[in-house]
Amino acid sequence: MSLQLFLGSAGSGKSYQLYREVIEQSKQDMATNYLIIVPEQFTLQTQKDIVTMHPDHGVMNVDILSFLRFAFRVFDEVGGNEYPILEDTGKSMVLRKVVAEKRKDLILFGSNVKKPGFIGELKSLLSELFQYNIGPDDFGKMEEIAQKKPVLKAKLADILTVYNGFMSFMKERYITAEETLVILNKIIDQSQWLKDSVVCLDGFTGFTPTQYQLLGNVMKHAKKVIITITIDPKEDLDTAPKDHQLFGMSKKAIQKLYAIARDNDVAIEEPIYAETRNGSMVPYRFINSPALGALENNLFRYPYEIYDKDQDEIRVHASKDAKAEVAFVSREIKRLVREEGYRYKDIAVITGDIENYGRIVKESFTQLNIPCFIDYKKDILNNPFVELLRSAIAIVSEDYSYESVFGYLRTGLAGISTEDIDLLENYIIATGIRGSKRYSEPFTRNYRGREKVDLDRINKIRETLIEDIRPLYESLKDKSKTLTDYTQALYDLGIRLDIEEKLKRYHDRFIEADNPLLAKEFDQVYKIVMDLYDQMVLLLGSESCTIKEFGEILETGLMEAKMGLIPPGVDEIVVGDTERTRLKDIKILFFMGMNEGIVPKSHGTGGILSDIERELLLTNDIELAPTKRQQGFIDQFYIYLSMTKPKDRLYLTYHKINGEGKSVNPSYLIAKLKQLIDKLPIINEDDRNNDIEHILRDNGLSYLAEGLRTFGQEEVTDLWKELYVIYQSREETDRILKKLISGAFYINEEKGIGREAARLLYGQELEGSVTRLERYAGCAFAHFMSYGMSLEERREYKLAVPDIGNIFHNAIDNFSKELDRSQYTWHNIPDDLREDMAIRCVEQAVADYENSYIRSTKRNEYLITRIKRITIRTLWALCNQIKQGSFEPLGYEMAFRHLPHNSLRLHGRIDRIDVYEDEDKVYVRVVDYKSGNTTFDLNSIYYGLQQQLSVYLSAAMDYLTKRNPDKEVVPSGIFYYHIDDPIVDKSGHVEDDIIKKLKMNGLINKDKKVLSLMDGNLGGPDGNLRPSVKSVIVPAETNKDGELTKRSSVAKGKEIKALIDYVNKKLIEDGKQILDGDTRLNPYRSNNRTACDYCEFRTICGFDSRLPGHGYRNLNKKSTEELKKEIFGEE
Structure with missing residues (x-):
């Protein structure tokens, strides 16, 4: 029974020497079992290493195990594992059940049960208690410590309640993975297999109390225990370890192991230093890399030596953001493989934020055909x-x-x-x-x-x-x-x-x-x-x-639940993090994300137990997982291990802007490295001419395409010209080049679908509403999508603007027809009755609208209330307008068919036709209700964008001519009425101000009689117009001489007829072009308004005014005089 430590700095060859010694001894002593225990995630790689190093490339008496696998090997021999292990998934489910049952007994935790992540935090804490051998007896001591800390005391009481509930459920059913080692400790002395074994531990940075206890038992019964620990050979092993020291954790582990050995009367052999065996105090890994060797020898050490020689083994690269950072790494890897002969397996990438970087790396590496293995377990939530x-x-x-x-x-x-x-x-x-x-x-x-x-x-x-x-x-x-x-x-x-x-x-x-x-x-x-x-x-x-x-x-x-990982291939780049990932024989290392908060990681407040509470327990000899302060020093050790992995070169990269667009600082390690390495190149990738790197990215395709796109606008580089010649000289790349040229110099020359296809699509005659022709005048392609392809926006279960407009129209129509059937007219209906009828008509319009689904939401109920209010205001205004003139409504929502040409059939409904008849004439005007703020505009009429009113008037005149063959039909006006309940300044004339704001806008026959009929206030007793009158009904006003002002929107009767003729002619022209197959992308632009502004097809048409052949059809703004001349004809 003995304990021996293999010590040495990172890269000194500890593992290699241990494995070599195990292989040699296992060949000589076949009766002895050689057990190599490593962290779970390292087992596969260690098996590969042993098999590769063994001269026979196979082993009989060497086993590579994790602590858990070691336990099960012993259980297989002597028993003891009566109950199955409860995995993390089951543990979480049991905890949720326990907390739900004990909720009334919990002082603090009860209100947190439903919070996302709380059960996970509780599970982690419970695992921690098992790992650090904290049982019910220890809670008494902890509660004594917390006597003056009521919050901590309450937390401990809740933890004990949950702990007891959990253990009560587990009793004689299951054990946790952490308890496995506790059970193993109880029966390990019965294992003959262990007594015939040499046990080696490699790859650990420290151990938990339960593991130390197990190691004590292993030392007592195994032939020998060998443990590798990373530590500088210059360190004094007898002095007290300090947390802030780089090797404080290693020294603490060494002293703990020696104390356990002495307590169990286990012989302690002299430690073996890997550097001594190498015959050099420089770690074996860095014999040919002096700058990396200097980094290993000085990083996080005080005092330190400055390395002031020229070097290119350590480089720092700054990029704009994480994507640019990964793009640089991708390009550099391609260059290293192509120009310097490295294989992908020689290169590794690590970061402190594998979840975010892993996604970007996968995308970039896939694009460049870089084989990689990303070392993190994926969840299944998105499956x-x-x-x-x-x-x-x-x-x-x-x-x-x-x-x-x-x-x-x-x-x-x-x-x-x-x-x-x-x-x-x-x-x-x-x-x-x-x-x-x-x-x-x-x-x-x-x-x-x-x-x-x-x-x-x-x-x-x-x-x-x-x-x-x-x-x-x-x-x-x-x-x-x-x-x-x-x-x-x-x-x-x-x-x-x-x-x-x-x-x-x-x-x-x-x-x-x-x-x-x-x-x-x-x-x-x-x-x-x-x-x-x-x-x-x-x-x-x-x-x-x-x-x-x-x-x-x-x-x-x-x-x-997590997915298992596919092991890395023979020649793949390993992408991982600083703690979990095992890197072997790496020549080039890229360390990404060297930014504050990423390297080193920012740690939380300690979970359920705060950092201050953990520190309090630690000072009273209750050891739990490292505090935030301790974890910071542990992170330093992991960073040291990571940065000393490569043999040839270390790249450190950071970004300047995070995913939210905010500036971020580089890690403090960058400044520290500048102190250690005097000639440390820091390269700003944003400032570099990256033409070569861009060519590396995708064989120059993107670079070539970008040059073609800007050809003629910017001067191309000699490198681009050379690349162009290379592509042109090879048959397989010349085909790609021709496609790029075709795309770069493509000019949109759309000629439409042709007359034959249009006739098949639309028929020999074009039929539809005036709106259809207005849509074509706005953009031929939008018309084709809407009326040719019959595409429309998805109908949604809500009151949209068109729905509200339809309800307004229907409600006004219902009122108008009900009024005609009543004993009242627009002139004499009482206000209260009008309002009651308005509300009833809105209710009817809502009930009749699309199966009366409207009342299903509070939002719609509010809109209905608003519709009622506006309808009441509208009918009040309409009554006032009609009362103030001599015109009387003839019909509402009157259907019409208009035939400007034998190939064009238009139909629709006129909201209201008003007439005034005398002995030999019928005066007619049409009114169109608009819930939007539509304004009469001759410019829009000229370009075909506003044709409804003219067509309506023409149809109304045709109807009246047939109805009154012996009378002259006089075109008197075309008007828009804006349905609204306007807000006006509070004054003594509120209703007067409202009626002014609701004035109709349009075009009036300037005949004095017509004007008098429109608004009685305009006409004088002598047949002339009254001076200085501004109509609140129609857009007309007189000056002090009784003449119409320039602000009046008026025209002669024959001019209105000329307007109708112009519109009919425009409709015929546009209809002919539609039937000829015109589907061009030709949206108009007028001032700041374009046909694309509210077009539902703008995301699919591909229109881009910056591209050749694409451009807005600019509608030149003409003066009123020019428009009248072109539309009405010569005076």
Whole structure:
């Protein structure tokens, strides 16, 4: 029985010498077992190392084990492990149950139970207590220490309550992984296998109290114990260790091991220093790398020596952000492999933030075909199977909410095609259906859309969904069922959906696509979930719980579950972190993320027990996991181990801006390195000419494409010209070059779909609304998408602006027709009756609108109240406007058909036609209600963007001409009325101010009689206009001489007819172009407004005004005089 330590600095060859000695001795003494115990994550690599180093490339009496595997080897021999180990997943589930049961007994923890991460924190603390051998007896001592600390005392009381509840559940059922070593300690003296063994420990930076206790027993019974520890050979092993010293943790471990050996009467052999065996005090790894050797010898040491020689072994590179950082590393790796002959396996990448950097590295390395192994375990939360389970439970707990239903369906595992899911989703979004009762009955509701709702098909999809979910729904809703029943129901859902077979098919597809990571995920996830089900049933199966609790228990298990890793290939770069990742024979190391908070890591406040509380316990000899202060010094040691891994070169990289766009500082280590290495190059990648590196990125494709894109605008470099010639000279790359040139110099020369295709699409005659032609005038492509391809925005279950406009129109129309049927007119209806009728008409319009779904939300109820208020104001204003003139409404929402040409048929509805008749004439005006703020604009009419009013007036005149063949029909005006309830300044004339703000805008026949008929205040008794009158009804006003001012929007009767002719001509022209197949991307731009501003197709048309052939159709702003001349013709 003896203990011997193998000591040495990082890179001195301790492990190599130990393995060599074990191999030699194992060959000479076949009767002795040689056990090499290493951390769990190092077992595979150590096995490879031993087999590779062994002359026979195979071993008979050498075993590589972790502490846990060592325990099971002993258990296999002597027994003692009567109960299965409860893994972390099961531990979390049991803790959730215990905390729920003991909630009333908990002083502080009760209110935190539901907080995300709390159970995880509690699990970590419990594991810590087991690792540090803290039992119920120790709690008494801790409570004495906490007498004057009420918060700590309450915490300890809660921890003890949870601890006792947990242990009570575990008794004679399970043990934790941490308890395994405690049990091993009790029976290890019975192991003959151990007594015939030499036990070696390698790769540990320290041990827990339970492990120390075990090592004491191992020393007593094994032939010999050999342990490697990293420490500077210059360190005095007898002096007291201090936390802040780089090797304080190592020295503490050495002294503890020696004390245990002495307590157990185990002989202590002289330690072996690896440097001494090498015959040099320079670590073996750095014999040919003096700068790296100097770094190892001085990092975190005081005093230190400055290395002032020229060197290129250590470099620092600064980049803009993490992506740029990884991009540099990727390019440099490609250069190292291509130019300096390194293999990928010679290179490693580490960081203090593997989760964030790992994702970026994977993306960048994949793009550049750099093989890599990323050393972190992936969770399963994003796997489709897991998402299906979570969504299925949510369907029950949220009663068929939109999110749960389509979260379930979109997993791709529900057996419903994507097309059918889209169809159902469109329907559900449009109708707002939710709830088991609604889903269990056939859907009957229709909604407005260009295509008819296929209710038969939608109901078949609904039935498939319901048939699969119903058994689960019924089981989870049954409060008499246990967790076993719930789990069985969830399992049965997977059987109905044939999940195992579907996952296998995904696995096979990923294998074919050469994606081993995803293939492994889909290969493992089913078994992981089945194991989780088993644990849930074994641990909590007989318990009753709510749906919410069941979901939380499942979620806890799913969050704990991790995927196994695919071992690194023969020639791959290992990407890992500073603590977990084992690097072997690395020549080049890239240490990324050398920023504050990443290296060294920023640590929290200690978890459930704060850092101050841990320090208090530590000063009273209660040892727990390291405090924040201690962890900071431990991090230094891990950084030292990491930075001394490479043999040839160390790259340190940091970024200046984080993911939130905020400036970040480099780690303090950068400044420390500058102190140690006098000639340390710090290269700012942002300032470098990275042309060469960009060529390395993807064989120059991106670099070549960028040069082509800016060709003619910027001067290309000689390097770019050379690359161009290289691509041109080779047949396989010349094809790529031609495609790049075609793309770079592509000019959009769209000529449309052609007349033949247009006639097939639209027919020989173009039919539609005036709005359709206005859409074409705005952009031909938008018209094609909307009317040719029949594309439309997804209908949503909410009151949108068009819906509100429709309800306003319907309510006003209902009022107008009800008023015509009553004994009253617009002139004499009482105010209170008008308001009652307005409210009733809005109610009717809402009830009739799309199956009356509107009242289903509080938001819609508010909007309805607002619609009522505005409608009351609108009808008040309309009555006032009609009373103030002589025109009377003739019809409302009057349908019309307008035929400007035999190939163009327009139809629509006119909101209101007003007339005034005398003996030989019929005066007509049309009014269009707008819930938006539309303004009459001759410029828009000129370019075809505002044609409705002119068409409406033309249709109204045609109708009246047929109705009154013996009378002249006089075009009197076209107007927009803005439906609104305007806010005005408080004054003594509020209603006057409101009526002014609600004045119609449009164009009036300037005939004096017409003006007098429009607004009685304008006309004088002598047939002339009154002087200095500003109409509050129509856009007309007079000066002091009784003449119309320039601000009046007026035209002669013949000019209004000319306007109608102009619009008809424009409609015919545009209609002809549509039938000729015009689908150009030609959006207009007028001042600050473009056709793209509110276009629903702007994300798919590909229009980019910066590209050749793409450009806005600028509508030149013409003066009113120019417009009148072109539209109305010569005076």
